[in-house]
Amino acid sequence: MAVCGSRTSHIGHFVGNITARRLQYGLSMNCTVSYNKRGFDKVRKINMSLRNKGHPNNMLFQYFTTHVTKRWADPKSYIGFGSEGLHNLSPACISSGTASVPGVSSDNAKGEEQVANTAADSSEAKIPLKLNSGSFYLPHPAKAKTGGEDAHFMCTLTQAIGVADGVGGWADLGIDAGLYARELMSNSLAAIQEEPKGSIDLIRALDKAYVKTKAKGSSTACIVALTEEGLYAVNLGDSGFMLVRHGYAAFKSPAQQHGFNFPYQLDCNNAGDSPSSAMVFKIAVAPGDVLIAGTDGLFDNLYDEDIKGVVLQSVEAGLGPQMTARRIAELAQKRAMDPIKSSPFSDGAQEAGFEYHGGKLDDITVVVSYIMNNENS
Template sequence: MLSGSCYLPHPKKVATGGEDAHFICADEQVIGVADGVGGWAKRGVNAGVFARELVSNLVRAIKKSVNSEGSFNPLNVLKKAHSKTMAKGSSTVCIIALNDEALNAINLGDSGFIVIRDGNVIFKSPVQQHSFNYPYQLGSDKNCDLPSSGEVFTVHVEPGDVVVAGTDGLFDNLYTDDIAALVVCAIIDRLEPQVTAQMIAALAQQQALNKNWLSPFSAAAREVGHHYRGGKRDDITVVVSYIL
């Protein structure tokens, strides 16, 4: 699994580094994203600190798990990392590992991943939310969700498949077919996953600023009776992995 990533913070959050975090453990063949929940800003808390600490703890837990046990259990790793995260805030999280011919993954909240094969989306992790725009989240507050609330997946993959993981800044602004079309172009042009991730993130950011775009977020808002138009400005994280 060959991976690359791109992170574009919300234009107003560049100075603080935004609220997303991600990782690529190349040797262990594990990737992941986390999205600090922006609502904490009303309490004077930068949830990006929580997301980054969670990711740091995930990387340590992954390396320890793989090196000592020789196997990877996404839920156990998430439990260990969450128990050691002491910062205030909360975050969604998605972890994806390649084991033999399958992806072992856990997703909690509205980050997630898709698998593309021959230009078609063959898998998309479902969104977990309590209500519209209120995702499941791990956090320091007693009202937050637990790692066990995350959905665990096993997805069989083949050489040539492409995995695209991202925070909601990606999936709120681009439909999966849009992402798949970019991946097809990237494969034809023999682009590295890093460049593919940059292309996808750039289009997501472009559509986030498009007030006339019927984005996935605006479509979902309309379904629940909210009048929302255009894309959704947000931090955007994209991690692309080619299955070799």
């Protein structure tokens, strides 16, 4: 990412222009809009039915795109400080590039895999499914010494993952936005762990993390949790996630941008976007589905077909989520270094009137989660 900036009049207008991507199968959308006052300014509910021509069982996606008033913040909240490199939390929570949090230890591995289950905490609400997650991170070659500007976490106790991308434009001011992204993810993980069992509110958690984050810089944010109802996600900016089912790219979160290469972002001066600008999704899932979350270094360089192709090959080969994440990240970096082959980034640049070809070299974070039956539910 190259551009950072302040809040503009674009904020809040993206919601009405959601477009669902037509992927491998026919698509029909039935939209209803409702408003309610339960602490929200507006709640827009969209029911989208995807007809998979190759499979009789339709998928029902429910989006809750939410504009939320600024929530409360705990005045005694923990404030972490950014640190470089990759980290592990505990057998139940794994974090890469986070700020300091109790239980965090340093690890220089690029890939992490998490296979613990919710039985690690007997007080945890049991859900019928679980996430088996793995991650892989490739920093921009020029930023490898500082660990790059991406951050992510995985936590089995809360069945949640998150990714963030520090906005590179801050480097022009001598600021490493990776510190902001790492602290934001650290605080997001802590806030999620403080949520009531069985009634997690990701907007509230992101808002608490945003208030606590004091490092200079700005960042996108994408957090996904598995609940009894399915996937529950919030996304702000051009990081995001997609869902692969039966070898098909079933859904992909839309990017939020004020303009080309100018994503929605949370920033240290409260002058950018706010958590209330995030899009909120609730998506029904089933065992065998594969969730892929990543920063724009992934989605700028690989088309949906590329990603689902790697997932399909990896699953058929019996590979775990960490190896799948690695394969996706390495392919994305290969495309990023190709000056000729078309990429989603070059397509967007040309649509915006720029003469650009090839991929975009960037930090690349990929988190892959296999959705499985939870034997302990």
